[in-house]
Amino acid sequence: MCRWRAWWKGLPALAVLVALAVTFARAPVEQDLTERAETLLSVIGESWAHARFEGRNALLEGEALSEEARIKVRYELARLSGVRIVEDRTTLLPERRPFTFAAIRDGSKLHLEGYVPSSYARRRIAEAAAAMAPGIVVTGEKELVRARGVPAGDFIGVVTFGIQQLAKMPAGRITISDDAFSIEGRAPDFASYDALEVTVRSELPGDFDLARFAVLPPIVSPFIWSAAREKDGDVTLSGYIPLGDARRALLDMVRGAVPGAAISDRLRLADGAPPTEGWLKAVAFALGQLGRLPNGTVSLSGTTIAIEGTAPDFAAYDALAGARRNVPEGYTLTRFAVEPPRVDPFVWGVQRSANGLRLTGYAPSEEAKRLVLDAVRGDFPGVPVSDEMRIAMGGPAAEAWVAATSFGVSQLSRLRQGAVRGTGTTLSIAGEALDAAAFMTVRMALEESPPRGFTLRSDVRPPVVSPYVFSLRKDGDGLTLSGFFPSPSEHERLVEAARTQFFGARLNDVSAIAQGAPQGFTAAVMTAMRQLSRLESGEARFDDNQLKVTGTVLYPEAVTSVRANLAAGLPSGFTLDVALDVAPPPAPVDATACQSLINHLLDKGTITFSATDATIETSSFGLLDRIAAAAASCPDALIEISIRQPDTEAAVAAARAQALVQYLAAAGIAPDRLITGEQPSLAVQTPTGTNGPAAGVQLIVR
Known part of the structure; x- marks a missing residue:
């Protein structure tokens, strides 16, 4: 007979058996799935990912190089037999642009830094x-950062290639930035240099470009170069040539100096030369003289030029003697003293135009002229220079002439077009400045460091800009002035008005001086500034004679008032575009907090009136709008207005108090909240305004 009333007593034992079955059956399943998942991820080339299982649910982890790799891994793992759900907890490696890598060798030390695409790449590079090299000490390999963004191509291969080239130098550096490869250092000898240049330029792995080959050949001293013109007219070049494209330029110079000559090039690339630009100028000078010598030799040793040979005629001799006046900067030649003719008046000039520079008139000596030419080339690199100066006597001392002319050339470099002219000991500088900064620099130089011994005349003007833009932007960081202003005095006036009307707010002035302002510009800006001070935030922007005002007013009634005041205050010829929003109403506060807000405003600014009546100055509208906003935050409180005018009749003081009542009422404050008091009960402001006598205004919240 069944004992159905006691069957439940076997349930605990049954539950234990089920739990044991699940536990011992789950572990083999998870291990099997884990092993098969690792094999799958390796086969599909995504070994960065790892899967662990809770039952048949896969938890996918790892850092992927791309979103496509994450999608691929999720898809393949979901297809694995026995997998129920794949939970993706993988993340993307950060992408780096540019993707950079560098290896720096210093003797027996090699330091690695930058990014690698994978742990495998890091290991291979290390x-x-x-x-x-034997005994090399490698640092930085553990700090190499895995990241996305590796360039296409064999990244490991190009790094390995670069390290192999570093092995040929005692010190150097390779840099990879995306697909650009650079190498720098110094070869220990000429053979190593030749091998490095050939290898790097011809065997760099594909998909990578050689951005910079800056391996230096050995240093030689002295750096010797010579050109000899043989009896048959051929030219033999011997010695060394500096790095870069100097050889091509040099051969072109030889062909130009000695047309049709066969050239025997025995030059060797080497380091230790003077600056290439100056060296090539010296070579060009020397070759120019060689062209006048049928049998001659010119040579450079360091910065010394030697010319040897026999001139075929007097014309050639005169030409050779004259060429000594144009020895390149930084190089020396045998001294040649020729006294020039005397002139009266002694005049000279440097004119700058769109076509370049033109030097005219006279210089007191060859050396003085050379120094000025050097100054011109230094201040006007790459600008065409027409040298028409002649050497003459009768002028200022050479040292003073060079100082004055160089001073003028320095100022001329800051002018768009202009001229430096001298007559005796009078120096004149005239023209239009490149920009506002250049104008201020020239103005300061003319005032603080005029050339000694010269009378200075100046007609340097600010740059002309079009369109003529100016902006006042008010935000939480303060007031920003940008664009252009016509003169320093008007700029000072605007800045002073800004400091007054914006209650000492932080002023960020990035404006600059320029010509081209429309008529009435300063008056228009003052009008815009007064109304901008009424906004919570906003901008007043001038584009020639067009004014656009945008921003947020503190209360709805201010929209019409601001627009009307702008229209009435702008000078004739200006157009107006106004787009204003209204700020949300302030959060309610109690009377004490309201009084604190108003006191704070009166501490920062001053309410001023016309000197003779109760008219409120427009410069006070910004302060009154903020007082109105503060009063709106305590709608149940009364506002008592008190005026103290020690030197003003009581009737005028009362009228001024009523004017404030009317202004606040127009700003949305209920008139029955506004009362006037005869005597102030708190400390009263008594600032001295520029538009009227001392005035004190007190607002008491009751």
């Missing part, structure tokens, strides 16, 4: 670095 192995290549360790194998670079």
